[in-house]
Amino acid sequence: MIDTIIFDFGNVFIDIDYNATQTALKSLGVKEWNSELDALNKEYEMGKIDELQFIESIQKYTDGADLISIRSAWNALLLDFPLYRLEFLQMISSKYRLFLLSNTDSTHIDKFEHKVGQSFARDFYSCFEKVYFSFEIGKRKPDENTYKYVINSHNLTPKKTLFVDDRLENIEGAKKNGLLTWHLNPEVDDVTNLLEIIKTFHD
Template sequence: MIKTIIFDFGNVFINLDIEGALQHALNTFKIEALSDEMIAINSLYEQGLMSTIEFLGFYAENFPELSKEELIEVWNFMLKDFPKHRLEFLQNLKKQNTYKFILLSNTNELHINWIKENISFYEDFKSCFDAFYLSHDIHLVKPNTDIFEFVLNENTLKANTCLFIDDNEHNIKTAESMGFNTWHINPNTEDVANLIKTKSHLFD
């Protein structure tokens, strides 16, 4: 029986354009691919192991022709809209008082700041959750097993009573290997608001 639902944030609630953002970055930086160093820096920043000032400083040093504002725009380009019906779905399900809600997201400081500034109902959204974990706050990232162990231990949960929802296949595979029930959501064809209908067999 499902007692806890663990939600990803991007491409579950807020829509992302990951491929478009990468292409926009490559075009802006006038490069053909991200370097190994850039990928490593991005990962450190996502884990909160590097400050926003340090992160922007790295890119400013490598691309001095771009302003701080332009660098932030490139980084935040992937963030799109947050359809309000998804908030309403969450609020309605919360009213049933049947499940514990946890948010588990690989999210960095610049992205969450953009969301706070541009999504008017962010605080209403956040208040739906019993626990709200962003990778840069807890210094752990998906798909590593330690972030899932952290959630289980912090909330005294058993994996087989949890449903984990994410759009990333690697994250789903780790969760499945640890005994979680999962929904590998396809943001192009599926909507989290249809959760109970889509995964009805888990809620019988």
């Protein structure tokens, strides 16, 4: 019987369009997303560098774009967070132990909170027993230690815990820790289908 759910954030609750950021960065002169930028992104997501260091590092790949334009381009991927998803989360929060575990950075979280407003963000966060952002805990999925950190911090039972994520590599990492998983495809699935998914584990 599932008693705990660990959710990803992007493309589970808030809609994400990675191409929007790629397009916006290209318009500033970033020719391609290369391995150096990818490594930089991971460092930022793990809190190893701060926002200014991250944006100034991207600036070197632009045609002299200013920092505010780069920050705006970086946040272009953040789309809507439909109210019905928050209402669904509030509805199930009394039935399950809920956690949020997201690979993200402070720039995206600041933008999210500004975009939806303080009361919406507060209502969202309050649905969870604990919110884990990679930049705050210095760990990111799919590193197995990231899942262990959450499991051990709350004495969770993996076989009673469902992990929900839109990225296959994160699902695989969760499976290695014995967690039940739902690989949510944002093209066809919605987090509000969760209770139907849970039924399949109980059949």
